Amino acid sequence: MEPEISHQKQIASLIGPDLRRLLKEVGDPELARELIEDFHPEDIADLLQELESADAAEILKALPDDLAAPIFERLEQPTQSIIINILGPEEAAEIASEMAPDDRADLIEGLPDEVGEKLLDALERVDPEAAREIENLGRFEPGTAGALMTPDFLSVFASRTVAETIAMIRKKGGQAETVYYVFVVSENNRLEGVVSLRDLLLAESGVGIFDVMTTRVISVQPETDQEEVARQMSKYDLLAMPVVDKYQTLIGVITADDIMDVLTEEGTEDAQKLGGMEALEASYFATSFGTFIRKRATWLVVLFIGEFFTGTALRGYDQVLTAVGSLAFYLPLLISAGGNSGSQSSTLIIRGMAVGDVKLSDWHRIAVRELGIGLALGLILAAVSIGRVFMWGENLRFAIVVAISVVGIVVMGCVVGSMFPILLRRLGLDPATSSAPFIASLVDVLGIIIYMQLAKVLLAGVITEAIKVKAAAGH
């Protein structure tokens, strides 16, 4: 289905040329600023992304820092890096100091080391607290809860009243990433419960927090994978997820808007891995030629070398192939049937594990199921293939070889395709990354062996005859 183009985006693309003209002809960035203040930062970021980097930098420079920050943090990483180089670290640090702490940490993390360090140095002079926060957040691996969380959350003691808490939100809510949940902590900052702003508003103002909070609070550790955080938040319909250390001390909060981005990102990464390549870190056009080659060539070469074994297998059946030449015509057809059924099974299992539907302990049930499904699918394809074989004028014996091969290959594809990802997960590897290549080669090689071995046995008479004729011709 054709995606609708948002109203804002249309306007942004209309403004683009005007803004550029204003900048170039009138030379008045102040006018440009008035022009764009009415739009969502996301749309202005889209717009700047399309401009020359020097023009984009000029516009950002002209804007007050608190207006520039939400735009800047929405630019793609390569653009950010170029603009920081144009602005210089001092100017960039002024903007960075107005960014949300988690986005600021992501910015530094994503920059080339040299650029990142200069910016961090400048930030230490401009806003020492922001620099310290980056170091705190930087301790956590990208892709974990620790790297996603923000330290700007609201907390309260259980002994406070509803009215006191609402007053606190009014006072401190401006800086917090979310005001819709207030976390209840003990004197030493241990997480004890949570109360939503909705519950606060619906409660009597004199009531104690202890009486309105829920202690049934779901939390994650900073090391938790972001995919798991997303799964939990989506499962329990949470708008914010507290992050606690091993002493149950509340150290940060992850908000739903970040999780929506994670879910999109993880979907894309999984698709790319299933498509047989390393996951990209940026969008298609923001990824450089060199990065593409690196991310795609690695797996292509691995797959290519894996496929060498198909040649080895075929060489082993040299006599069979030479004796019955038309066997080769069915080769791509048969091995693709194995590859396709294998890819269906592996996708189902990999995605099932990613969203939590399928667990390692289910392997036995899955094996039995895929065996049955493979058998049914194989029989359907075998029926189709028999028609084709007769259409091409082969004999009954040949048709039987092809039909049995199809069944065997599809069953094998389903079982290998479903079991291999589980095995990888069991070994602590990421099944999305590594399954596709190995399954593809394994299924192809096994498919060839099934087909050739069946031909060798069932067409033994024809093969012996052909070898005799050839030997006679050799004389």
Added chain:
Amino acid sequence: MEPEISHQKQIASLIGPDLRRLLKEVGDPELARELIEDFHPEDIADLLQELESADAAEILKALPDDLAAPIFERLEQPTQSIIINILGPEEAAEIASEMAPDDRADLIEGLPDEVGEKLLDALERVDPEAAREIENLGRFEPGTAGALMTPDFLSVFASRTVAETIAMIRKKGGQAETVYYVFVVSENNRLEGVVSLRDLLLAESGVGIFDVMTTRVISVQPETDQEEVARQMSKYDLLAMPVVDKYQTLIGVITADDIMDVLTEEGTEDAQKLGGMEALEASYFATSFGTFIRKRATWLVVLFIGEFFTGTALRGYDQVLTAVGSLAFYLPLLISAGGNSGSQSSTLIIRGMAVGDVKLSDWHRIAVRELGIGLALGLILAAVSIGRVFMWGENLRFAIVVAISVVGIVVMGCVVGSMFPILLRRLGLDPATSSAPFIASLVDVLGIIIYMQLAKVLLAGVITEAIKVKAAAGH
């Protein structure tokens, strides 16, 4: 990485046997109720999912309807259907009347027609308004904004004050799906703006809504695809998205928790489509054997028939293949290189279009890019293949055939893989569904033609010689 098991889930799996025992031995559902009231409905749903349906129905029956509803709406569809049959329509309608309107509409939509109609009839007696809401929501196609939205939102006139609005939230907020955004409407219910609860709390209580609301409000139409809604909400970091009809009348609101589910679901559907099958509607284990066969067999048969053309292509080069027998050994290797590079390109473009990075109008830039990438990747694989060819003792001419074929096939794979999804989208088809099968067959057939044609031309001498020898032997 091993997913962590949530604390709650562990507890749920510990309680399971106890609950079953309590029910069977003590026969006291009241005791069971006390036992589970402390847990999140999601976890209780997980637990009921594991029990016998009769036991699960008994527990739901024992709970007050307002406690049973949030549990019931979280069960998988087949389980819901079985439990409704056990409870009977009257009892089920009592529970359904306490569900959120959007979840209730989904429930009826998902049930077998007969069961759904009986439930709807019962609901009309128990809660006529709920039945009417279902009819309203049921007008929209599943997978659109209209089917996702809830009519339970808060709205206010721009002439009201902040204090009046907060008082309204206190009064009506109990029923609303979200209280964190209040939508500002005109007398005839046209959407004019939005104000967040955060802004309300931070504003002075006497200020008018007109002065705190933002008119920069992003909205969707009921027909908008849910994937597009998710993209907009994720892009603009929205916790709620208003749905308006063509007169700008506010008719519903979509909340972030529903969108997190949509994002997960769309990721799974895209992965399944890329994996070469129809998307499932339920999880792996909730999908029946018959459904699996239907969803998987269709594309497998289409792909299988598509691959028939590989045989046709090979038959066209019968003489070449017979003359140089070892050509067949490289066949799976070469066509898989085309398939793999094609699958990389198509995944990149399909996902890029799904998340909005790649637009139809970009096709020209993409074609040029993929041509360059294909050439670079092809040359890398060609270098690897030359080593392999010599290892197997083939001559230089043969090595050249294989190397040029690899380059040609990989370039072709990249171009076909990237352009075909764009073409499908241009024709109004879903590229995720239809690309994989067609690209696979097309790339295989074209790959065979490239390889065989090159062999025919470059190995012409050898082939003529072999045909002569064969003819001589025939005498």
